[in-house]
Amino acid sequence: MERREFLKGLILPIAAAALPVSPARAGLFQSPIKTNVLRPPGAVPENIFASKCIRCGRCAEVCPYRSIVPRDFLETGVNAGTPLIDVTKVPCYLCMKCVEVCPTGTLRPIAQQETRMGLAVIDRYACMTWQEGEFMLCRTCYNVCPFKEKAIKLDELRPVIIEEYCTGCGLCTHGCPVTLENGKKAVNIEPIYAFGKVRKE
Amino acid sequence: MNDKTRTSKYRPIRFFTLLCATLLIIAVPILNNRFQFTFIQGWYQSISIGNLWFVSPLEGLESILTSRMLYGPLLVGMAIPVLVAFLLGRVFCAWICPISxxxxxxxxxxxxxxxxKYRKTRIMFPRRMLWASLVCEIALAMIAGVPIFVFLSPPGLVGRELMMVILFKTVAVEGVIVLAVMTMHLLSPRLFCRHLCPLGGLLGCIGAKRRLYVEFNVENCLKCGICSKACPLALDPKNGQASSAYCWNCGDCIDSCKTEALSFKWREIKVHHENTNP
Structure with a gap:
């Protein structure tokens, strides 16, 4: 492991010197996964995603909603061409077509309800229903959730996420009417499952 | 003997195949975008026709090597291209590749x-560079731990650029590599294909002992040298180079030869009977 890191360290400055500034700053080898920017359903963990994916783009092509968008080298370094879903733009509707077409097993065939792209987390400082004083009624996230009453419930008219069932599809994030200055919503998808170790099957 | 006429025999067919192969990767994303057509999908990194899947051997190999994991469907997808290369050599390069x-x-x-009629080959490096390019590419990918050169493989890149333009109305910056390859082609014919293409290297390597090859018949040869001018890879068929691992079976030398000294042959395996074609 150490040697691999060392060699990566050797290559990185050489590659970064040879290239425009932005990929170096963005992290040539860094995973582009962050809050609300996720991998499609069934994705292998991030530590092997970039090596397993051959960037054939078939998942992006088959996606009927154009949720999956590959990005280029300047934005994502070596992850260029790998599938990404920005749920604030177009969320995943869990049609599960992409997992069927992946030729490399980077997206593994799984059932719809077993998808774990991330976990929806409600920002109680931002969510309208959680504000003190004036109570506002909003249940957009609850209404759009494909697993209503399972993954999301209303507790005294306030949304509560049930971690066990949330697929991280991002429909709630996309629907949320609150947008903060940093582009986040009052409910955001955190990719908490993306950085786990490879599961042996 | 075959009934060879003076006109080009393989060139029109090959150009037609190339045209169809390129139109396919333009038409498929357009049809997909307009009519949700997904029966044919992808491009020459991975393409599927119904349930028949193909995966480019280089990309597949790198995926296996860098992730150190085997995935059955990936191997099955690679099987047909590998088999084609094993039997027919680098035919993908000459007959399908959009760069071609x-x-x-x-x-x-x-x-x-x-x-x-023919372009002069100005820049020529040792031919072994093709193997060196393949080895370097795989070595670098393994050191870095990611198939970096997956997006330096130009045939796949053309397809991805087309998809980006048609589906997402943007271009990916990797497209400059396609431009670089074409600039190299302007400097000297097929400079990239001859010396640098890792995919070509891998296919050539697999097809080193291919069955379909260009046979040279010394008796008919006038040593006019037109075949070596016609060869896009600047090989010298009259010195037997057409049966080397570098040849991609395009048939241009066969078309150029006036005296039928060159022809496609199917190499028979030597079983008990020694009955090869006269």
């Missing part, structure tokens, strides 16, 4: 403008 199509079109334009 662009090069042929460029050559055709240059031919019209310069009024010369």
């Amino acid at each position: 199509f662009l090069s042929e079109v460029t050559d055709w334009l240059i031919r019209i403008l310069s009024r010369k």
Whole structure:
């Protein structure tokens, strides 16, 4: 492991010197996964995603909603061409077509309800229903959730996420009417499952 | 003997195949975008026709090597391209590759403008560079732990650029590599294909002992040297180079030869009977 890191360290400055500034700053080898920017359903963990994916783009092509968008080298370094879903733009509707077409097993065939792209987390400082004083009624996230009453419930008219069932599809994030200055919503998808170790099957 | 006429035999067919192969990767994303057509999908990194899947051997190999994991469907997808390369050699390069199509079109334009039938090969490196390129590419990918050169493989890149343009109305910056390859082609014909293409290297390597090859018949040869001028890879068929691992079976030398000294042959395996074609 150490040697691999060392060699990566050797290559990185050489590659970064040879290239425009932005990929170096963005992290040539860094995973582009962050809050609300996720991998499609069934994705292998991030530590092997970039090596397993051959960037054939078939998942992006088959996606009927154009949720999956590959990005280029300047934005994502070596992850260029790998599938990404920005749920604030177009969320995943869990049609599960992409997992069927992946030729490399980077997206593994799984059932719809077993998808774990991330976990929806409600920002109680931002969510309208959680504000003190004036109570506002909003249940957009609850209404759009494909697993209503399972993954999301209303507790005294306030949304509560049930971690066990949330697929991280991002429909709630996309629907949320609150947008903060940093582009986040009052409910955001955190990719908490993306950085786990490879599961042996 | 075959009934060879003076006119080109393989060139029109090959150009037609190249044209179809390129139109396919333009038409598929357009049909997909308009009519949700997904029966045919992808491009020459991975393409599927119904349930029949193909995966480019280089990309598949790198995926296996860098992730150190085997995935059955990936191996199955790679099987047909590997088998084709094993039997027919680098035919993908000459008959399908969109870079080849662009090069042929460029050559055709240059031919019209310069009024010369053949382009001169100005830059020539040792041919072994192709293998070195393949080895370096795989080594670098393994050191870095990611198939970096997956997006340096130009045939796949053309397809991805087309998809980006048609589906997402943007271009990916990796497209400059395609431009670089075409610039190299303008400097000297097929410079990238000859010396640098890792995919070509891998296919050539697999097809080193291919069955379909260009046979050279010494008795018919006048040593006019037109075949080596016609060869896009600047090989010398009259010295037997057409049966080397570098040849991609395009058949241009066969078309150029006036005396039928060159022809496609199917190499028979030597079983008990020694009955090869006369």
